[in-house]
Amino acid sequence: MAASSVNSFYYENAADSEEAARLFDETKGGVKGLVDSGITTVPKLFRLSPQTASQYGTTRSKSPCPFAVPVIDMKDLESRRAVVVEEIRRAAAELGMFQLVNHGVEESVMEDMMAEARQFHEQPTELKQAYYSRDVTQKARFTSGYGAVRRSSLNWADTLLMTPAPSDAQDHLPIICRDSATIFIGRIRKLGETLSQLLSLALGLTPNTNEFISTNLTTAILNYYPPCPEPEVAIAANPHFDTSTFTILLQDQVGGLQVFHEGAADWVDVPSLHGALVVNVGNMLQLLSNNKMKSAEHKVFANAIVPRQSVACFFMPPIDFSTMSTKMYGPIKELVSEKYPAVYREASFAALWGSLYPDLEGSLRNPVLARLRIAYDKEVV
Numbered sequence: 001m002a003a004s005s006v007n008s009f010y011y012e013n014a015a016d017s018e019e020a021a022r023l024f025d026e027t028k029g030g031v032k033g034l035v036d037s038g039i040t041t042v043p044k045l046f047r048l049s050p051q052t053a054s055q056y057g058t059t060r061s062k063s064p065c066p067f068a069v070p071v072i073d074m075k076d077l078e079s080r081r082a083v084v085v086e087e088i089r090r091a092a093a094e095l096g097m098f099q100l101v102n103h104g105v106e107e108s109v110m111e112d113m114m115a116e117a118r119q120f121h122e123q124p125t126e127l128k129q130a131y132y133s134r135d136v137t138q139k140a141r142f143t144s145g146y147g148a149v150r151r152s153s154l155n156w157a158d159t160l161l162m163t164p165a166p167s168d169a170q171d172h173l174p175i176i177c178r179d180s181a182t183i184f185i186g187r188i189r190k191l192g193e194t195l196s197q198l199l200s201l202a203l204g205l206t207p208n209t210n211e212f213i214s215t216n217l218t219t220a221i222l223n224y225y226p227p228c229p230e231p232e233v234a235i236a237a238n239p240h241f242d243t244s245t246f247t248i249l250l251q252d253q254v255g256g257l258q259v260f261h262e263g264a265a266d267w268v269d270v271p272s273l274h275g276a277l278v279v280n281v282g283n284m285l286q287l288l289s290n291n292k293m294k295s296a297e298h299k300v301f302a303n304a305i306v307p308r309q310s311v312a313c314f315f316m317p318p319i320d321f322s323t324m325s326t327k328m329y330g331p332i333k334e335l336v337s338e339k340y341p342a343v344y345r346e347a348s349f350a351a352l353w354g355s356l357y358p359d360l361e362g363s364l365r366n367p368v369l370a371r372l373r374i375a376y377d378k379e380v381v
């Protein structure tokens with residue numbers, strides 16, 4: 001693979017870009033390929049500086065955090081709707097993350113998705129190669145180090161990014177995981193519709209009357225985090241905020257996901273809960289809700305022992321590449337009043353996408369949203 005075919009956006013300089021091209025040469029098969037080749041140390045592009053490693057935390061802190069991620073039971077939703085809405089409101093406002101149980105997606109559907117995602121990632125490199133691409137318009141693309149950003153390290157992860165078709169047929173997906181992904185995406189879409197309504201109610205809006213709380217599953221990704229020879233110097237997923245309105249995440253039993261609790265100024269474990277789905281608020285919903293709901297900063301530890309898997313489904317307003325820079329989103333008008341003036345300026349999806357990572361200087365926790373604050377200029381002066 002020529003250096004030029006690696007997206008230079010990810011790398012700070014030409015030397016890094018070339019190193020990445022060498023590391024991700026199609027014949028090496030991403031991060032899993034590196035591990036399979038027998039490496040015993042983490043390559044430079046994946047290494048966090050000692051300062052960043054201690055700032056991010058690459059191993060669990062010894063003292064247990066007194067906060068837990070809320071678990072919300074959707075059983076008997078019709079009769080318990082008001083309770084569930086209130087639980088969602090509180091979790092979305094305080095932490096921006098919660099787990100759902102009895103959500104209606106069958107365990108067998110989730111298990112099949114995980115099993116076929118694993119088959120995709122663990123198939124011979126030559127077979128994955130056809131999907132290896134940095135072209136963002138590809139509707140099924142395999143990539144590595146996803147989410148990396150200047151001055152930070154690459155994620156210790158391989159990812160298959162899928163853009164679901166609006167219909168039920170997902171013919172563009174790799175055959176090895178197509179059947180399970182088609183069913184899983186269908187079920188998650190349905191859950192996303194229910195969740196959109198519950199989030200609307202939690203914001204005091206009428207369900208389905210609001211064009212912004214979207215039920216659109218725009219991207220689903222199959223994450224595979226191979227075992228890491230030096231987990232203390234690398235990170236499976238750098239701390240980040242999702243751009244989404246909300247994200248529904250299926251994680252396996254390995255663990256490693258953490259969310260930042262602002263009140264406690266500490267990272268909280270998101271435990272693997274059999275049969276549960278994790279939901280987090282993204283930047284789009286924090287903007288639309290005029291700060292009534294909080295985008296959750298999250299990260300994933302690398303581990304030395306076993307591969308970890310997750311499937312993340314991102315819900316967003318319909319994204320059209322042609323209007324990405326022109327269509328504007330801002331606080332929903334029903335949520336803006338004299339008492340609660342608009343916190344944010346309107347922004348295009350491209351502006352929201354920006355850099356999703358905390359400033360390494362640490363001055364802005366969520367730089368994308370911070371810079372969209374109407375008061376930002378006054379705040380930084």
Ligand SMILES: O=C(O)CCC(=O)C(=O)O
Pocket residue numbers: 221223237242249251257298300309310312
């Ligand atoms: O693997 C996980 O648990 C989280 C993945 C994630 O945050 C993402 O894909 O945006």
Ligand SMILES: [Fe+2]
Pocket residue numbers: 240241242298312
């Ligand atoms: Fe995420």
